Amino acid sequence: MKKLDTRLMHPRDQITMIIDKVYRSGLTTTSGGNISIIDENGDIWVTPSAIDKGSLRASDIVCVRKDGTIEGRHKPSSEYPFHKAIYEARPDIKAVVHAHPPALVSFSIVRQIPDTNIIPQAKNICGPIGYATYELPGSEILGDVIAKEFEKGFNAVIMENHGTVVGGSDLGDAFQRFETLEFCGRTIIYGSTIGSPKYLSDDQIAEFEEQIPRVLPEMEEVEHPSDERAIREEIKKIVHRACEQGLMISSYGTVSVRWRDNDFLITPTNVARWDIQNEDIVQIKDGKREPGKIPSRSTWLHQEIYKRNPHVNSVILTQTPYLMAYSVSAEKLDVRTIPESWIFLQDVPNVPFGSHFAGEETILNLLSENTPAVIIENDSVLVTGDKLLGTFDRLEVAEFSAKSLTMGASLGKLVPINPDQVEELRKKFLS
Structure with a gap:
């Protein structure tokens, strides 16, 4: 994936941008967590001690010269000592993110690795x-212990009874690794x-990675009407x-909208989702793609959905924290919880990874006006509709x-709306 282009951003600005994302995503506290970048001179730019992470400015970032x-x-x-130790142990690492995200802290205090x-x-x-x-936070010994793990080739480390620390080739790379690892932790916990x-087996993951998009031919000319x-x-x-709502992470998620007939626009496969701009989005027209862009690897599926379902004008494929609990556990999501849920969703079947x-035809054969969404095991949720909103x-x-x-699973047995109540909803809202 193409990371955020930070080549012309000062380290201070990169750090304040990412620490703001970490804080507003609920992955650290006002006082917790720290981020650093080592520049081409060997100088380390790092967040300050005891300064509010919710209002950090570029002028607050500290530089420790070589x-x-x-x-x-x-x-x-x-x-700072373990940031410095990581850079000394791994010259290929140029940025470090450390924080106390709730799920990974949970793993750290039960002494497990997600x-x-x-x-x-x-x-x-x-x-x-x-x-x-x-080891004692802030100590040289802690730095040595963490550096030894990075020396083994790890780019992410669980810190016992503490949190996690990740490194990356740049700060965008490190943040994506941090965010994805925390999402893994949450998914496992909620699924449990x-x-x-x-x-997934290693073979299944390899099969996913080999799903390189069928490269559609490029258009000769592209028009961008209003x-x-x-x-x-x-x-x-x-x-x-x-x-922003926690319904998509940097590393996964596709959105498409029908344009004219079966032509549509879709998100690319090579841009961090939170950094997507208008020019990154790919036009698909007459089975051809906008030149110089690679659309989502799920483009074929979106294309077939539009061809076969005239009522569908938008598709979202994403990973959300609680729906993924049903995705990874293969448990059935019973939306007969409150009237609104059933009216909006009716039935949400699980389909295999x-x-x-x-x-593949499974999803295409299931989707209809009465089945607008499916959960793909160990992968995502796919939702269709008319207008994108x-x-x-x-x-x-x-x-x-x-x-x-x-949340209700810890309280007792689910008592859904009964069949008579469902039928009343069907007659009033769907007939």
Whole structure:
């Protein structure tokens, strides 16, 4: 995946941008977590100690020069020693993210490492996960313990009774690894709440990675009339909103909207979702793609959905925290919880992993006006609809329903709306 282009961004600006994302995503606290970048001179730019992560400015970032000189208005993070130790152990690592995200802290206090085979993209993004035994925070010994794990080749490490630390080739790479690993942790925990998580085999993950999009021929000429440009803006806003709402992460998610007849616009396969811009979105017209762009690897599926379902004008394929609990546990999502859920969704079947690959018919045979969404095991949820905002609303309703069911699992047995009540809803709202 093409990472955020930070070549012309100062390290201070990169750090403040990413720490803001980490904080607003609920992955660290006001005082917790720290981020650093080592530049081409060997100087380390790092978040300050004891400064509010929710309002950090570029001017707050501290620079520790290669000779040890400290420049800035504040002290460097108390965890600076292990940042420095990681850079010394691994010259290929140029950025480090450390925080205390809830799911990974849960793993750290039960002394476990999350299995990234829970979702398809995580194994390649996160790699194998290291484990650092507990040492006093901010100590040189902790730095040594963590550096030894990175020396083994790990790019992500669970810190015993503490949190996690990840490294990357740049800050965009490190953040994506951090976010994806935490999502894995949450998916395993929520899946364990309602059932028993099932994991993908290495062969299944390899099969997913080999699903390189069938490269559509390129158009010779591209037109961008006003209605097409309006769709680009709409897609961008919904993707950004999904990321802000925790309904999509950097490494996975596709949105498409029908344009004219069976032509449509779709998100690309090579851009971090939260950074998608109008010019990144790919036009698909007469079975051809916009020149110089690679659309989502699920383009074939979207194309077939539009061909076979005239009532569908938008599709969202994504990973959300609580719906993924049903995806990885193969438990049935019973949306007969509250009237709105059933009216919006009716039935949400589970389909096997791989049902979304090019040439597969399972999903295409299931989708209809009465079945607007499916859960793909160990992969994602696919939601269809008329207007894109309505499709997004349907996704939100599905995720809220899954959250209520997951939370309710600790309280007692689910008591759904009974068949007579369902029939009343059908007559009033769907007839």
